[in-house]
Amino acid sequence: MSVRKREWTTPKGVAKSAWVVDYNDTAGKRRLKTFGKKKDADAFAATAFVEVRDGVHVADSASITVAEAGKLWIATGEGEGLEQSTIDQRKRHVKYHIVPFIGGTLLSKLSVPAIRAFQDQLRETPYPDDFPKVSMRGKPRTAKMIGIVTTSLGAILSDALDRGVASRNPVSEMSRKHKGKARRQEKRNKRKLVVGVDIPTPAEISAFIKVLSGTWRAFFLTVIFSGLRSSEIRGLRWQDVDFVRGEIYVRQRVDQFRKAGPPKSEAGARTIPVPPIVINSLKEIKLKQGNGIDFVFANPDGEPRSHANIVLKGLQPAMIKADVTGATGKKDEKGNAIAAAKYTGLHALRHFYASWLINRKEDGGLGLPPKMVQERLGHSSIVMTMDVYGHLFPRADDGTELARAANILLA
Known part of the structure; x- marks a missing residue:
C-alpha cells in the first residue's frame, strides 16, 4: 500500500495535483483512491490497511447503497420468520425515514458525522404527506422516533457487515461513544408512572x-x-x-x-x-x-x-x-x-x-x-x-x- 502525489496539467494549461492511495483489496484486486489532501489520503491508507488485514475492507466500487442494504435487511427478517408486524415496521422505516435522505449513499461513504447529519435531517423534516398514519402527516419527528430509526439503520449496517458488503457500522461506533451519556439523559427525562394518571386507582x-x-x-x-x-x-x-x-x-x-x-x-x-x-x-x-x-x-x-x-x-x-x-x-x-x-x-x-x-x-x-x-x-x-x-x-x-x-x- 502506497500514498503518492500525482501531478498533471489540464488541456487549458492549469496545473493540478492529487494524492493517490494505491493498494490491493482483500481479494488481491488493485485499487486506486484519490484525495485532494495528503492528510486525507494518509488517514484512508491507515484505515484501509487494517481493514484489508482483517479481511473486512469494501472498496467504494464494491459497496452498495443504503437503499439496497435496506432491501437486504428486510429480506433477512423475512427469511428468519419474523412477525409480519415487524417486517412492516422495517419497510416503513426504510421507505419513509431512511431512503428519502440517504438511500443513494454508498455504505462505504457512511461515517459518524454522516449519521449525525442524517439525524439532523430527520429532526428538521416533518412526516411526509403519504405517511400511513394520517394524524402524523406534517408533524415533526420526535427524538424517540429519530432514535428508533437510527437503531434500524444500525441494524441495516450490521446485516450488511454480515453479508460482506460493508466494512464498518458508524451507528454502533456512535452508540458506544454516547451510550453512557444517552442513558443518563434518558433516565433524567423519563417520567415515572403515576397512580391516577398512568395507573388506574x-x-x-x-x-x-x-x-x-x-x-x-x-x-x-x-x-x-x-x-x-x-x-x-x-x-x-x-x-x-x-x-x-x-x-x-x-x-x-x-x-x-x-x-x-x-x-x-x-x-x-x-x-x-x-x-x-x-x-x-x-x-x-x-x-x-x-x-x-x-x-x-x-x-x-x-x-x-x-x-x-x-x-x-x-x-x-x-x-x-x-x-x-x-x-x-x-x-x-x-x-x-x-x-x-x-x-x-x-x-x-x-x-x-x-x-x-x-x-x-x-x-x-x-x-x-x-x-x-x-x-x-x-x-x-x-x-x-x-x-x-x-x-x-x-x-x-x-x-x-x-x-x-x-x-x-x-x-
Whole structure:
C-alpha cells in the first residue's frame, strides 16, 4: 500500500495535483483512491490497511447503497420468520425515514458525522404527506422516533457487515461513544408512572368492574388480575386455562394480523395464578360459548379479536360508563363538555396489575417481592421491572421506621 502525489496539467494549461492511495483489496484486486489532501489520503491508507488485514475492507466500487442494504435487511427478517408486524415496521422505516435522505449513499461513504447529519435531517423534516398514519402527516419527528430509526439503520449496517458488503457500522461506533451519556439523559427525562394518571386507582378499577357484563366482564377481569398483554389475552385458548388450579398458562400470543406465535420472549411463557372471580367468570363464558372454539375471547367467527375492537368497543365505552373520564377540551352542540375515557389503552390495566402485585397487603395488594413481580409480568429481566415499577415498591425508610430506628439508637 502506497500514498503518492500525482501531478498533471489540464488541456487549458492549469496545473493540478492529487494524492493517490494505491493498494490491493482483500481479494488481491488493485485499487486506486484519490484525495485532494495528503492528510486525507494518509488517514484512508491507515484505515484501509487494517481493514484489508482483517479481511473486512469494501472498496467504494464494491459497496452498495443504503437503499439496497435496506432491501437486504428486510429480506433477512423475512427469511428468519419474523412477525409480519415487524417486517412492516422495517419497510416503513426504510421507505419513509431512511431512503428519502440517504438511500443513494454508498455504505462505504457512511461515517459518524454522516449519521449525525442524517439525524439532523430527520429532526428538521416533518412526516411526509403519504405517511400511513394520517394524524402524523406534517408533524415533526420526535427524538424517540429519530432514535428508533437510527437503531434500524444500525441494524441495516450490521446485516450488511454480515453479508460482506460493508466494512464498518458508524451507528454502533456512535452508540458506544454516547451510550453512557444517552442513558443518563434518558433516565433524567423519563417520567415515572403515576397512580391516577398512568395507573388506574383501586377506586377507578372498582367502578370500571361494576359496569361490566357478559364477555367484556370476563375479558377485563382476566386482564386486571393477570396482567396479560393484549397479544397474550387475544391468543389465550381454553387449553391454557386450568379451572381446578386457578391458573392461566401463557403459551402463545396473537399479533395484529391475528397470526398466532410464541410469547415475546422466553420469560413471556409463564404460569399466572388468578383469583376465583376470574375463574368463575371464565366458566360462565365457557358455558355460553360451547365446544369447538379454541380461543377464550373469540369473535363471532371463532377467531381472535382485534386490538382495536377491544379498545374501541370494550375498554373505552366501559370507562366512560363508569365515569372514569377526562376532559377532551371539546363541547357538544349544547355547549356541554365532551368526556372521554381517562385510560385509552389496555396497557393501563397491566400497569394496575403490576401495582396490585407490589402494594402492601394492608393496602389491598399482594406485597410480592420484585423477582416474583418480574415473573408474573413476563419481563425478560428484573432491570426492566425495576425501571418501570421500582418507585412503586414500599420504602423501608418511611417515617415510622425512621422514628423507631432513631429511638433504638438513642435509648
